[in-house]
Amino acid sequence: MILEMKVPSPGESITEVEIAEWLVQDGDYVEKDQAIAEVDSDKATLELPAEASGTITLKAEEGDAVAVGAVVCLIDTSAEPKAGASTTFKGGDEGGNDANAEEDLKKEQESAKDTGAKAPNPAEKTYASGTASPAAKKVLAEKGIDASAVTGTGKDGRITKEDAVKAVPSMGTPTGGNRGQSRSKMSMLRRKVAERLVEAKNTTAMLTTFNEVNMTPIFELRNQYKEEFKSKHGVGLGFMSFFTLAVVRALQEYPAVNSMIDGKEMISYDFVDVSIAVSGPKGLMVPVIRNAENLTFRGVEAEVKRLALRARDGQITVDEMTGGTFTISNGGVFGSMLSTPIINPPQSGILGMHNIIERPIAVDGKVEIHPMMYVALSYDHRIIDGKESVGFLVAVKEALENPTELLMNNDVKKALEL
Secondary structure: OEEEEEOOOOOOOOOEEEEEEEOEOOOOEEOOOOEEEEEEOOOOEEEEEOOOOEEEEEOOOOOOEEEOOOEEEEEEOOOOOOOOOOOOEOOOOOOHHHHHHHHHHHHHHHHHHHHOOOOOOOOOOOOOOOOEOHHHHHHHHHHOOOHHHOOOOOHHHOEOHHHHHHOOOOOOOOOOOOOOOOOOOOOHHHHHHHHHHHHHHHHOOEEEEEEEEEOHHHHHHHHHHHHHHHHHHOOOOOHHHHHHHHHHHHHHHOHHHHEEEEOOEEEEOOOOOEEEEEEEOOEEEOOEEOOHHHOOHHHHHHHHHHHHHHHHOOOOOHHHHOOOOEEEEEHHHHOOOOOOOOOOOOOOEEEEEOOEEEEEEEEOOEEEEEEEEEEEEEEEOOOOOHHHHHHHHHHHHHHHHOHHHHOOOOOHHHHOOO
């Protein structure tokens, strides 16, 4: 029986996917539920499992855009695995082609030896290698380029007129170093991210406001309670829980920042779904923490860990990245001191975190050294005014510099569920 495997729908509004990589080869025997391919949608990379056991026939090439519901391979379920054979995966130790090539070369060399001829050596240069044709010589002379600096593409390595026309004069002393380049197709996910970033720049009136946060109070709380917190809850007490809860508080105080534009209308939300920008194996991913206003410190840290692990392992689903009313991006993990984060449309605001540096600041008329972080809020000025954007960022700063009172209601043990 021949089973047609079709592209399943990875999520609502997605009409096609791209074959990122086949994990098996044409003619391989595959087991049911074995991952046979990785497919890219514009939101995530997903594995395609075999629907039955049998011999597979591929119907699409890597890089092909395939419509949802289209046939990508056939599985002959009546086939049996060959004795002693195992499924061959791309990138595995196949060896067959290399062995055949070596055998062919060996036979060719032996044949040449028997006839007294010399075996061909594809790497060996001929008398024509690097020799310029008369027309090419003239072009090279006009450009002031030596023929030895040009690689010929003509017969036996001869430099053609086209090679000479394409040759570019050196702008410096040749060093003999590697000057190669490579070209590869961007994944569908990366292309979609690029489109959305350009869309955000072109369709929003984006501005960015900045502030700085004294992280000393958070450092002191973490140093005092992080071991007990991790021992009881199994997750670390990081910065994301403080920032997420500070954002929730500020969004409730400035609801315009928790809004979106839909045509000629503004939609405001009475809940907070926080998108967390993380770097995954296939590029930028933005999983969503749902109803962050109902979460405690433990709840936020557990959800951040769960989503980050799923993104890292390529298991994140489209549903987990859909929606979100506000985004937090932490460029500080890569060492960024200051940046202007780009809005994640259709949202209207994004908070950028940065690295923490000890700097001297004035405290009560005295110079003291404290761990400081620059924070940035990029916002859509079409619906968020300067007063609201600055007020929002100041509210975030106040909560982070006074977490015990503003985020923990003056009861640290209860807030941390210790």
